[in-house]
Amino acid sequence: MKRRNFLKNSSAAAAGLISTSVIAAGDKKNRSEIDTAKTTQTTTPIVIATWDVSNATAKAWEVLRKGGVALDAVEQGVMVEEADVENQTVGKGGRPDREGRVTLDACIMDKDSNCGAVLCMQNISHPISVARKVMEDTPHVMLAGLGAEQFAYEKGFKKEDLLTEKSKKEWLEWKKTSKYQPVINIENHDTIGMLAIDKNGDIAGACTTSGMAYKISGRVGDSPIIGAGLFIDNQVGGATATGVGEEVVRTVGSFLIVELMRQGKTPQQACEEGVNRIIEKNRGKLNFQIGFIAVNKKGETGGYCIQPGFSYRTYNKDGHINTPSKSHIKA
Numbered sequence: 167m168k169r170r171n172f173l174k175n176s177s178a179a180a181a182g183l184i185s186t187s188v189i190a191a192g193d194k195k196n197r198s199e200i201d202t203a204k205t206t207q208t209t210t211p212i213v214i215a216t217w218d219v220s221n222a223t224a225k226a227w228e229v230l231r232k233g234g235v236a237l238d239a240v241e242q243g244v245m246v247e248e249a250d251v252e253n254q255t256v257g258k259g260g261r262p263d264r265e266g267r268v269t270l271d272a273c274i275m276d277k278d279s280n281c282g283a284v285l286c287m288q289n290i291s292h293p294i295s296v297a298r299k300v301m302e303d304t305p306h307v308m309l310a311g312l313g314a315e316q317f318a319y320e321k322g323f324k325k326e327d328l329l330t331e332k333s334k335k336e337w338l339e340w341k342k343t344s345k346y347q348p349v350i351n352i353e354n355h356d357t358i359g360m361l362a363i364d365k366n367g368d369i370a371g372a373c374t375t376s377g378m379a380y381k382i383s384g385r386v387g388d389s390p391i392i393g394a395g396l397f398i399d400n401q402v403g404g405a406t407a408t409g410v411g412e413e414v415v416r417t418v419g420s421f422l423i424v425e426l427m428r429q430g431k432t433p434q435q436a437c438e439e440g441v442n443r444i445i446e447k448n449r450g451k452l453n454f455q456i457g458f459i460a461v462n463k464k465g466e467t468g469g470y471c472i473q474p475g476f477s478y479r480t481y482n483k484d485g486h487i488n489t490p491s492k493s494h495i496k497a
């Protein structure tokens with residue numbers, strides 16, 4: 167990763183002294199495996215994302231560092247993963263449904279509780295940007311399937327084949343047995359959810375995925391559902407999810423976590439309570455993964471998951487850190 171300069175402190179950012187108050191935090195790049203007890207972040211601006219998506223968080227931080235708003239930061243941040251064909255769970259290169267179609271889901275939410283989403287959309291590599299257009303240019307919140315795709319073309323998005331040779335080959339291999347077992351899977355479940363707080367203290371979030379690999383055609387999970395895969399309340403904080411979407415929808419997980427923070431829980435406590443709610447509903451049958459991350463208005467962060475293996479990236483003036491999440495089931 168390139169060496170970058172970072173804001174010395176958030177008050178400098180608030181005062182607009184971005185270009186003059188900098189430290190070289192590239193020195194801290196080896197702090198990737200740190201004690202989760204020390205991960206609470208207390209300064210803004212900040213970005214946090216599900217999984218170790220360092221290129222995405224670096225992009226979002228670049229936007230924040232230059233004084234950009236949280237909404238632009240999260241959109242541009244997750245676009246990095248949507249464009250990465252090596253990432254087979256988001257955007258172009260995502261694994262297809264059982265018919266071989268790559269269908270994408272995404273949603274975005276801003277500081278004023280405006281939101282937009284696209285569901286089960288094909289042939290467009292940046293669903294997050296289409297979701298933003300839904301939010302900004304229509305009176306609606308969600309567009310699905312062919313309607314979303316048509317809307318995207320009207321807004322100037324280009325048609326692209328999203329099925330890469332690698333994903334196609336794997337799908338053809340899968341078809342030999344067609345075994346549909348959406349159970350524990352770190353690899354098959356890595357939606358990118360991203361939350362950011364900008365220099366004004368405003369919060370925005372984005373969530374984007376190709377969903378569960380080899381899903382039944384038309385299946386949509388939690389990721390484009392406001393309140394489930396993502397929720398922002400600018401007075402309180404934000405939360406976003408990764409993992410088996412059906413379980414997140416059942417508890418309206420991200421909304422729940424934000425409400426728990428409103429009641430006084432820290433982001434860490436709220437994420438743990440959100441995961442525990444899902445655990446209770448499943449009465450001990452925990453053969454799947456769920457991970458939540460959250461940030462509150464102060465810039466404190468948290469993350470929690472069921473299975474070991476989930477991590478999240480944060481980027482603020484203190485550095486660019488990958489934090490292995492605490493998990494209900496221990497490694």
Ligand code: ASP
Pocket residue numbers: 255354355356357375376377378386387388389407408409410411412
């Ligand atoms: N949450 C996504 C879904 O259920 C899957 C994932 O996190 O990869 O569609």
